Amino acid sequence: MNRRALSRMFGSALCFSSLASLSFVVSTQLASAAAQAVGGQAPGYYRMHIGRFEVTALLDGTHPFQAAKLAVGAKPGEIDELLGDQELKSPFEGMINAFLVNMGDRLILIDTGAGNLYGKDGGGLVGAIKAAGYAPDAVDDIFITHLHEDHAGGLMLDGKPVFAKAVVHVSKRDAEFWLDNRNQDSVGDLLKPFFPAIQKVVAPYVATGRFKPFDGEAALLPGLTPMAAPGHTPGHTYYLLQDGAQSMLFWGDTVHMQPVQLPDPDVAIEYDWDVPLAIAARKNALAIAANKGWWVAGAHVSFPGIGHVRGDGKGYRWIPANYTLNR
Structure with missing residues (x-):
């Protein structure tokens, strides 16, 4: 082979090598660009049934x-x-956490989250409802466990009422307490801002006649019964959902720190209105739920917040619902 042929061969090899290197760099950059992290989580919902009732966390x-x-x-x-x-x-x-219950003839919501009242930490309820296949306008009734910002704040979002037709239900004792500014003197500085915040989010529902406090423990709907549990707030209320042999207790703020307050139910939290009463209510709820084998739905237990409690020495342990696609 002469010198000119060798030169052409060597040049072609260099060209091929350069093109291959360039192709590798470009493909690597494209792969890198395609693999950039998106961030965030999907809107959170989890579905199961209590008898004929569909519950969506x-x-x-x-x-x-x-x-x-x-x-x-x-x-x-x-x-x-x-x-x-x-x-x-x-x-x-x-x-x-909040919980949507399809009762067949009515769609109800238990608690509404924080809305804008907790800044970036809340406000995901509407997206979760829609991701779960429902719409806020379809909700017929809202049952609030207590009038704290992270349970009633979601009645409004971005300055507008979220639920177009829903009637809001809460215990009369809690409504009378949080809607009366004279009661601010009976709480610490941590809770004082709750008064104007709560009054603002319930105002549109009060104005349209869709705010209806209840008194006592008579069934509110077939299959849904309130249970007075004062302590965390004056009118803190559980809701017991039952159909046939199955039951679920929506216990609001009975527990804020599941890893702490189940093994040691005597630990309270600064948000409690009456600490001894709150401790007594927690011990009672834990004992009943464990004894009866009820499902529990907790507002502040790791999502979806649904599980069972079992006795464990002097305290209790949490058994989360096993994830399933067959509900």
Whole structure:
């Protein structure tokens, strides 16, 4: 082979090598661009049944807080130790859960999340409802466990009422307490801002005659019964959903820190209106739910917040619902 042929061959090889290198660089850059993280989570919902009733857990958001700072009555180091037992630490990320129940003839919502009242930590309820196949306008009734920002705040979003036709139900005792500014003197600085915030979000429903407090423990709908559980607030209320042999207890703010307050139910939280009453209500709810084998739906238990409680020594343990596609 002469020198000119060798030169052409060598040049072609270099060209091919350069093109191959360029192709590798370009494809690598494209692959890198295609693999960029999107971030965020899908709107949270989880579905199951209690008898004929379809229950959909909805995630409004998550709210990190300094667990040891807000805990009341804990032993030194207890909060960090109990969180550590589940590979957790402060700030503890509490859930803001709500629950949609399709009763066949009515669509009801238990609690509404925080809406805008917790900033970026809330406001996901509407997206979760829509992702679950429903619409806020389809909700007939809303049952609030208590009038705290992260349970009633979602009645409004971006300054507008969210639920066009729903009637809002809450215990008369809680309504009378939080809608009367004279009661601000009976709470600490942590709870004082709740008064104007709650009054604002319920105002459109009051104005349209769709705010109806109830008194007593008579069934509110066939299959749905309120249970008075004062302590966390004056009118804190559980709702017991039952059909046939199946039951689910929606227990509101009975537990804020499941890894802490189940093993030690005597630990309270600064948001409790009456600490001894709140502790007594928690112990009662845990004992009944464990004894009867009820499903529990917790507003601040790790999403979807549905599970069972079982006795464990002097305390209790949480058994979360097993994820399934066959509900």
